[in-house]
Amino acid sequence: MNLLLLNQFLKHHDTDGELIEVIDTLMIACKEIAVQLREGALAGVLGTTDNTNVQGETQKKMDVIANDVLKNVLHTNPLVRGMASEEEDDPVAANKEGRFLVTFDPLDGSSNIDINVSVGTIFSILEAPEDTDGSDAEAYLQTGRKQVAAGYVLYGPSATLVLSTGAGVNFFTLAHTGDFILTNENVQVPAQTKEFAINMSNQRHWEPNMQRYVDDLLLGADGPRGKNYNMRWIASMVAEVHRVLTRGGIFMYPWDKREVGKPGKLRLMYEGNPMSMLIEQAGGLSTTCYGDIMDVEPREIHQRVAVALGSREEVEAVLEYHADSKDGNAAALNR
Numbered sequence: 001m002n003l004l005l006l007n008q009f010l011k012h013h014d015t016d017g018e019l020i021e022v023i024d025t026l027m028i029a030c031k032e033i034a035v036q037l038r039e040g041a042l043a044g045v046l047g048t049t050d051n052t053n054v055q056g057e058t059q060k061k062m063d064v065i066a067n068d069v070l071k072n073v074l075h076t077n078p079l080v081r082g083m084a085s086e087e088e089d090d091p092v093a094a095n096k097e098g099r100f101l102v103t104f105d106p107l108d109g110s111s112n113i114d115i116n117v118s119v120g121t122i123f124s125i126l127e128a129p130e131d132t133d134g135s136d137a138e139a140y141l142q143t144g145r146k147q148v149a150a151g152y153v154l155y156g157p158s159a160t161l162v163l164s165t166g167a168g169v170n171f172f173t174l175a176h177t178g179d180f181i182l183t184n185e186n187v188q189v190p191a192q193t194k195e196f197a198i199n200m201s202n203q204r205h206w207e208p209n210m211q212r213y214v215d216d217l218l219l220g221a222d223g224p225r226g227k228n229y230n231m232r233w234i235a236s237m238v239a240e241v242h243r244v245l246t247r248g249g250i251f252m253y254p255w256d257k258r259e260v261g262k263p264g265k266l267r268l269m270y271e272g273n274p275m276s277m278l279i280e281q282a283g284g285l286s287t288t289c290y291g292d293i294m295d296v297e298p299r300e301i302h303q304r305v306a307v308a309l310g311s312r313e314e315v316e317a318v319l320e321y322h323a324d325s326k327d328g329n330a331a332a333l334n335r
Contacts, residue, residue: 066106081133094135109236118156120238144273144294189284190248205256250310251315255330264306288334
């Protein structure tokens with residue numbers, strides 16, 4: 001078996017050399033995060049802190065550790081002009097001559113850390129506009145279509161990098177040598193599925209259209225969808241999307257009426273956009289239920305968005321169920 005390292009694979013596919021350097025730098029940070037997670041209680045990294053982030057969420061110890069590792073490592077790369085993180089109120093400047101901006105969720109699914117369930121680091125890479133500073137929020141407010149690379153590292157039974165530079169999606173597994181090695185090339189999401197993932201405890205808060213769609217899924221072969229579905233929910237977007245990329249499915253975190261003025265729960269810049277790029281590059285679809293996620297014009301770094309992504313035919317069904325509610329509050333917030 002010919003083992004192809006991440007760096008070799010990217011060079012072989014004529015990836016921009018400077019972009020490769022930034023991806024390599026990100027992987028240095030992710031390897032360190034993987035080590036910390038593997039040690040777990042032995043390293044004293046489990047549990048929560050007394051702090052909250054800009055989202056108002058209590059920070060886990062590993063949220064803070066992962067964020068610091070990524071910031072410190074990215075800062076050493078002269079190609080990185082700045083970075084924006086879920087755990088930072090404002091963007092952080094790095095190197096003023098840098099070509100790229102990096103946005104990231106340092107540890108998605110961190111509520112699962114203490115129970116030893118899969119978590120991950122999500123990242124997005126953008127070109128820095130000319131004459132902008134890495135601490136300038138405006139520089140980051142680009143649509144998902146402007147991403148030059150997106151991916152995540154899943155920390156599970158194995159550490160897996162899932163990456164797209166705009167020419168398909170590929171999986172790389174972290175070996176004992178410390179190298180990410182290609183293990184699955186040109187991943188494709190099956191067009192059809194019988195699996196869906198949504199937090200059913202929020203059902204009473206959804207729009208009627210989403211309620212009706214999920215109700216029809218639950219009716220199975222006796223309902224209008226004409227087939228039986230299985231439901232999954234891990235409470236880790238990285239793990240959910242990885243399952244979709246691996247075997248198909250649909251993952252949804254829709255708008256709900258508890259916070260009517262917010263478009264959704266997940267963050268556009270470092271969750272919605274990078275995951276949408278991966279799904280679309282693998283042949284799937286991603287939507288707010290009213291339009292493509294990657295076409296949403298961002299207004300702020302921590303902007304939220306409704307998400308439905310995965311197998312093409314199932315996402316198309318979601319859009320059909322929402323076609324008659326384009327004048328509602330959720331629609332207005334998610335265009």
